[in-house]
Amino acid sequence: MTVCVYGLWHLGTVTAACLASRGIATVGLAETSEAAAELKAGKAPLFEPGLSALLAQGLQAGTLSFNNDIAAGKHVFELTVSDNKNNDAHYSADFYR
Numbered sequence: 001m002t003v004c005v006y007g008l009w010h011l012g013t014v015t016a017a018c019l020a021s022r023g024i025a026t027v028g029l030a031e032t033s034e035a036a037a038e039l040k041a042g043k044a045p046l047f048e049p050g051l052s053a054l055l056a057q058g059l060q061a062g063t064l065s066f067n068n069d070i071a072a073g074k075h076v077f078e079l080t081v082s083d084n085k086n087n088d089a090h091y092s093a094d095f096y097r
Helices: 010-021 033-040 051-061
Strands: 002-006 025-029 064-067 077-080
Touching: 002 010, 010 025, 010 051, 010 064, 033 064, 051 064
Parallel strands: 002 025, 002 077, 025 064
Antiparallel strands: none
């Protein structure tokens, strides 16, 4: 099984790297080709302790890849991760209603 993670910011990038570190084939679907290229180069979009090492590990092992081609996700399970904070920095479930 291959997992496709869409939404590669804080939660999505960490989720993709962690899944890949457990040996699960993981494709990160980026919004742009530029974002995909930076992730392919092992550059995390934000600072998270240990994230750069997990990205490098997954990329080197071949369990982690990144692209921005939606067709690459057509035969895989898709996991969408969203970070929904309202204006006062509190999480809100209103988006899901």
